[in-house]
Amino acid sequence: xxxxxxxxxxxxxxxxxxxxxxxxxxxxxxxxxxxxxxxxxxxxxxxxxxxxxxxxxxxxxxxxxxxxxxxxxxxxxxxxxxxxxxxxxxxxxxxxxxxxxxxxxxxxxxxxxxxxxxxxxxxxxxxxxxxxxxxxxxxxxxxxxxxxxxxxxxxxxxxxxxxxxxxxxxxxxxxxxxxxxxxxxxxxxxxxxxxxxxxx
Numbered sequence: 001x002x003x004x005x006x007x008x009x010x011x012x013x014x015x016x017x018x019x020x021x022x023x024x025x026x027x028x029x030x031x032x033x034x035x036x037x038x039x040x041x042x043x044x045x046x047x048x049x050x051x052x053x054x055x056x057x058x059x060x061x062x063x064x065x066x067x068x069x070x071x072x073x074x075x076x077x078x079x080x081x082x083x084x085x086x087x088x089x090x091x092x093x094x095x096x097x098x099x100x101x102x103x104x105x106x107x108x109x110x111x112x113x114x115x116x117x118x119x120x121x122x123x124x125x126x127x128x129x130x131x132x133x134x135x136x137x138x139x140x141x142x143x144x145x146x147x148x149x150x151x152x153x154x155x156x157x158x159x160x161x162x163x164x165x166x167x168x169x170x171x172x173x174x175x176x177x178x179x180x181x182x183x184x185x186x187x188x189x190x191x192x193x194x195x196x197x198x199x200x
Contacts, residue, residue, distance in 0.1 A: 015053050017078045018045075018191075019117075021067050021108070022058035022086035025124065025157055025183075029060050029174045037183040041191075044184065050195055055080065063090045064104035071108060075115040082194055083112040084187070086122035086157060088142065093126065095134070098141045105145045118194045121146050122154045122187060125162065127172075154190045157183060 020026050020038050028036025038056040045052050057074045059066070067087045074080070085108050091101045105121070112119045123142040126135045139155060146153035158175060160182060161167045167179035175183060192198060 014079075015051055016081035017053040017055050018082045018084065019055045019057050019074050019078055019080035020084045020086060021071055021074065022056075022084070022122070023062040023090055024058075024060035024174060025089060026056065026058035026084075026086050027060050028180075030169050030171075031177040031180070035177040035180055037180045037187065040180055040184045041187070044188070045195075048197060050197070052081070052195070053078075058086070061090060062087060063094070063096070064088055064101055064108065065091075068104055068107055068111075071111050075111065075117070079115070080112075080117050082118045082120065082191075084120045084122060084191070085109065085112070086124075088138075089124040089126070092124075092130070092134075092138050095130075098137055101138075102141050102145050105142070106149060109145070109149045109151055119149075119151045120154070120187075120190050120194060121149075121151050122157050122190070124158055125156045127162075152190045152194070154187055157186060159186050 026038055028039070033039060038054060038058065042054045045054065055078050057070065064087045085105065088101055088105065109119050121142065123139065126138055128135065142153060142155065161175050161179045167176055168174065169176055
């Protein structure tokens with residue numbers, strides 16, 4: 001049966017997706033999944049009247065290299081309108097060469113854009129015991145990739161969290177459930193403009 005053009009124009013299309021490609025910091029490690037910042041993002045989007053599916057494609061322990069192997073499947077399956085790339089912490093903790101991290105991040109951005117998605121890059125500040133030289137160079141690497149690829153960057157996912165031991169789990173690396181709203185508040189100013197909303 002043919003559908004009249006006027007009726008076809010009113011037929012809603014599929015709900016666009018936001019895919020979060022991250023590691024344990026986005027996979028709600030050690031806390032109930034529904035209390036993680038990615039789950040809270042779903043609630044904030046709904047409260048703002050934004051009709052998006054949120055796909056949490058985060059895996060604890062993932063590196064930028066592992067993300068490269070997984071992202072094509074996520075893109076093919078979900079066709080996201082926006083990809084949040086929150087990888088690199090495990091690379092940094094392993095002392096991965098910075099050029100390799102940069103190359104992987106550039107490839108991740110390229111894959112997402114090639115699939116028609118916008119990209120938000122999310123970094124993290126490494127613990128100070130890794131030495132100022134490497135930690136500063138790590139931050140500069142993230143910033144350099146974001147500038148070169150012209151994508152927005154949230155430089156530190158755990159800003160205001162990692163410094164507060166009451167907001168961190170006993171391992172000192174993963175935030176508690178109580179920290180998750182603050183983490184979302186850190187991500188939102190970079191995410192909202194990509195969705196056509198003010199950052200505040």
